[in-house]
Amino acid sequence: MLAEVLLVLSSLADRAGVPRPLLLAMSAVEKCETLECMEPRAAELRAQADFTFAQYRDLREERLGDWHEAVMLSAPGSDWRDAAAYAAEVYTALREGVPGLLAPQDFTLPFPLGPPLLMLAANFSEGRELPIEYLVIHDMEGSYEGTQLLFLSADTQASAHFDIRGADGEITQQVPSTDTAWHAANWDLNSQSIAIEHEGFAELAFPDALYRSSAALARFITDKFAIPKDRQHVIGHYEVPDPHHPGWYGGYGHHSDPCDAWAGEPTWHNVIACRWDWDRYMALLTGAAPVVP
Ligand SMILES: [Zn+2]
Numbered sequence: 001m002l003a004e005v006l007l008v009l010s011s012l013a014d015r016a017g018v019p020r021p022l023l024l025a026m027s028a029v030e031k032c033e034t035l036e037c038m039e040p041r042a043a044e045l046r047a048q049a050d051f052t053f054a055q056y057r058d059l060r061e062e063r064l065g066d067w068h069e070a071v072m073l074s075a076p077g078s079d080w081r082d083a084a085a086y087a088a089e090v091y092t093a094l095r096e097g098v099p100g101l102l103a104p105q106d107f108t109l110p111f112p113l114g115p116p117l118l119m120l121a122a123n124f125s126e127g128r129e130l131p132i133e134y135l136v137i138h139d140m141e142g143s144y145e146g147t148q149l150l151f152l153s154a155d156t157q158a159s160a161h162f163d164i165r166g167a168d169g170e171i172t173q174q175v176p177s178t179d180t181a182w183h184a185a186n187w188d189l190n191s192q193s194i195a196i197e198h199e200g201f202a203e204l205a206f207p208d209a210l211y212r213s214s215a216a217l218a219r220f221i222t223d224k225f226a227i228p229k230d231r232q233h234v235i236g237h238y239e240v241p242d243p244h245h246p247g248w249y250g251g252y253g254h255h256s257d258p259c260d261a262w263a264g265e266p267t268w269h270n271v272i273a274c275r276w277d278w279d280r281y282m283a284l285l286t287g288a289a290p291v292v293p
Contacts, residue, residue, distance in 0.1 A: 002100040005033045016042035018049065022067055024102045025093040029086070041074070048073040056219070056287030064094065065107035065292065072220055080162070080220055081116040081173045088113050110216040110291045111169060121151040121159035121174040124181050125190075132177075132225040134193035135218055135234045136184055137276065139206070139258035144199040148172055158182050160195040162217060166206065169213025177221070184240045185251025194221050202260045205275050208293070215284035216291050229286050236276065239268045 006024070012035060013023040022045070027038050048070040053059055059066040068087055075086035091113060097104035140147045144165040151159045151174050159181045163172045175181040175195075183195040196214055200206050218234065227233050237255045242248040247267065250256055254266040259274035283289035 006101055008035060009033070009038060012038060012042055016046050018042055018045050019064060019067065021094055021102055021105050022064060022071070022090070024098060025090045026071075028093050028098045028101065029089045044074045045070060051223070058287045058290035058292070063107065064105055065091075065109045068110055069216075069219055069223070073223055078224060079173075079177050080171075080217060080224075081118055083220065083224075084116040084171075088115060108292050111171075111213050114170070117170070117172040119148050119152060119172055119174055121181070122154040123151075123157055124159045124175040124179050126179050128178065128180055129191040130188060132192060132194060133227060133233060134189065135221055135227055136189070136193045136195045136237055136240065137214075137235065137258055137281075138183060138195060138197045138237045138255075139202050139276070140197050140199050141201055141257065142199075144170075144172075147197055147199070148174070160197040162194075162196045164196060164198050164210055164214050164217070166199040166210045169209040171213060171217055177225070184237065185253040185255065186240050186243045188243070189240050189251070194225070194227075198258060202256070202258055202275060203273070206258075206277070211277070211281055211284060212291055212293065215281060218285050219291070222285070229282070231278065231282065234282070234285065236268075236274075236278075238266075238271050242266070 009024055009027055010020050013020040023042055026041060027033055032038055052069045053061055071087045071090055072083040075083040091109060094105045144163055147163050150156050159175050160183045161175045161177060161181050177194055180191050181195045182190060184190050198210055222229050237257045238250045238259050240251045242252050244252050249268040250266045256262050256271050258276040259271035261272045263270040263272050284291050
């Protein structure tokens with residue numbers, strides 16, 4: 001029986017133009033061994049591979065780990081957490097092998113294999129009033145754990161979709177992507193955006209693991225919601241318009257994160273000492289620089 005499954009799936013992988021080990025691992029995770037269920041999965045993976053390998057110049061089809069983004073995008077469900085959990089299962093099966101079907105494989109991944117964390121924030125609004133068009137970059141001015149707890153408290157009146165730990169890039173999701181987080185101090189922009197909070201302080205430099213993990217997450221978000229990967233759509237909190245005061249920025253609270261402080265009036269271009277490295281972040285996001293070190 002196993003030999004037959006191996007034969008059927010291997011020949012399907014060859015026809016679809018996807019790596020045999022990857023399709024075998026997906027079939028083990030999805031508990032699906034027939035052409036009927038795996039044929040559409042192989043076609044979906046190939047379609048997402050065409051999309052990702054065409055846009056990310058740092059990815060190579062011959063490296064199994066570089067299929068991670070395509071595996072995530074082909075996963076059932078639209079949220080990062082579901083997609084990351086699915087990809088983690090597939091790559092665990094690849095790493096450990098599947099008895100009788102697949103020998104253990106060697107590969108490097110863009111981010112850690114741990115199961116994605118969820119700590120649902122106390123404050124956010126269900127659904128969206130406007131289509132998602134922006135990704136907003138924040139920094140915590142504090143610790144990862146402190147920020148998680150802050151968003152768990154109903155008193156905070158704020159939330160973000162994702163938190164990223166500085167030391168290793170671990171990601172916690174606190175608001176589902178299809179819901180509206182309270183983060184930008186501009187209601188329309190809240191409704192139009194996904195928010196990522198980064199551990200650390202704007203007056204200090206941000207760690208390497210944080211940039212890489214955030215960029216890997218941002219790749220998935222911008223791909224999934226068709227957000228252009230440019231600085232008009234991937235913006236800092238300090239670039240969010242103040243809804244009550246045209247020409248001023250940082251939302252109505254005039255936040256300057258992820259940069260240091262305002263030089264005078266809060267216009268987006270006079271933040272002092274912006275140590276958030278936009279060139280580096282955008283290079284990682286677009287694939288101009290490799291997200292895997
Ligand atoms: Zn902020």
